Amino acid sequence: QLQLQESGPGLVKPSETLSLTCTVSGGSISSSDYYWGWIRQPPGKGLEWIGNVYYSGSTYYNPSLKSRVTISVDTSQNQFSLKLTSVTAADTAVYYCARRVFGVYYFDYWGQGALVTVSS
Amino acid sequence: QSALTQPPSASGSPGQSVTISCTGTSSDVGGYNYVSWYQQHPGKAPKLMIYEVSKRPSGVPDRFSGSKSGNTASLTVSGLQAEDETDYYCASYAGSNNLVFGGGTKLTVL
Numbered sequence: 001q002l003q004l005q006e007s008g009p010g011l012v013k014p015s016e017t018l019s020l021t022c023t024v025s026g027g028s029i030s031s032s033d034y035y036w037g038w039i040r041q042p043p044g045k046g047l048e049w050i051g052n053v054y055y056s057g058s059t060y061y062n063p064s065l066k067s068r069v070t071i072s073v074d075t076s077q078n079q080f081s082l083k084l085t086s087v088t089a090a091d092t093a094v095y096y097c098a099r100r101v102f103g104v105y106y107f108d109y110w111g112q113g114a115l116v117t118v119s120s
Numbered sequence: 121q122s123a124l125t126q127p128p129s130a131s132g133s134p135g136q137s138v139t140i141s142c143t144g145t146s147s148d149v150g151g152y153n154y155v156s157w158y159q160q161h162p163g164k165a166p167k168l169m170i171y172e173v174s175k176r177p178s179g180v181p182d183r184f185s186g187s188k189s190g191n192t193a194s195l196t197v198s199g200l201q202a203e204d205e206t207d208y209y210c211a212s213y214a215g216s217n218n219l220v221f222g223g224g225t226k227l228t229v230l
Contacts, residue, residue, distance in 0.1 A: 039166075039221075046123065047158075047166065047209050049219040060217035063121065096165055105213035106156035108177065110165035 002027040004097050004111035012091075012118050018084040022097030022111060023077075030055045030075045035100040037107060038071060038082045040093040048093075052100060053080050087118045121214050124149065124222035131228040132200045140225045142193040142210030148220055150191035154213035157186055157195045160224075161206045169208075170195060197227070205229040 008020035022036070029036060038050040051061035053071040061069050065084070073080040084091060094115050098107035125143040132138035142149065142157075149155055155173045158166035168177050170186035173193065183198045193212070197204050210222040 046223040047211070047221040049211075049221060052217070062218065104172065105152075105154040105219055106168060106171040106211065107166075108168050108171075110167075112165055 002099065002109045004099065004109060006095060006097050006111045006114035008114060008116070010115060010117060012087055012116060013120050014088055014118055015086055018082070018087050018091060018095075018116055018118070020082045020095055020097075020114060020116070021079050022081070023079050024099075025078070029073060029078045029080060033102050035102060036073065036080045037098050037100050039096045039098060039107070039110075040091075041096070041113075042090075042093040050082065050084075050095075054102075089118050092116065092118045121148070121218055121220050124210055124212060124220055126208075126210060126222040126225045128223070129226045129228065131230055132197075133230045134200050134202065136200050137196060137198045138200060138227065139194050139196045140208055140210075140227065142195070142212075142222050144191050144193075144212055144214075144220070146191060148212040148214040149188065149193050151215065152213045153188070155186065155188055155193040156211045157184075158209045158211065159206060160209065166209060200229050202229050 003025045005023045012018045035052040037052040051071045068085045070083040094113040096113045097111045099109040157170040160166045173188045174186040214220045
């Protein structure tokens with residue numbers, strides 16, 4: 001059974017960089033069949049797609065976040081990571097990692113989510 | 121890209137049917153058959169309920185169905201049960217490898 005688990009600091013100061021890692025177990029991140037993505041959800045609000053990464057390292061980002069986001073993959077560790085720079089309180093959210101099947105546009109497996117609060 | 125439009129709330133009595141709408145544009149919902157629906161219970165990760173407009177993943181009850189007409193997609197829950205009371209989100213491919221979500225609908229079982 002595929003499992004995804006987010007990890008990283010739960011508190012980040014304004015203007016600093018948010019960093020999260022998603023560890024994949026029960027399957028290989030190096031499969032050519034999948035993209036790996038990040039989605040976030042501010043408290044009490046809706047979902048927002050952040051971006052995807054392929055095992056080769058190719059990436060796609062939400063245009064509204066593109067200037068601040070970097071998603072990378074580490075196939076040796078079966079992990080992929082999110083970096084969001086210059087954070088503000090508006091970036092406070094639960095951050096989910098998820099799997100997307102190549103060639104289609106939905107997420108079929110999700111991590112449990114990690115709350116990241118931006119505050120001094 | 122703008123978020124897809126969903127009604128904030130919907131409701132129905134046990135056993136009845138309820139339909140939740142998801143309105144976009146010709147650049148997302150209307151332009152592709154890649155609409156998906158997610159169910160999210162409080163404090164939990166979203167769960168895929170419908171993909172590619174009307175397909176159900178294995179394990180999702182056939183009480184859940186999806187459809188699309190023009191720029192509006194719909195999720196219908198038939199035979200409402202108490203366990204269906206939670207939040208539902210739609211999502212659509214928006215071209216250029218972009219994905220956009222709806223604002224979410226809280227479904228209440230009366």
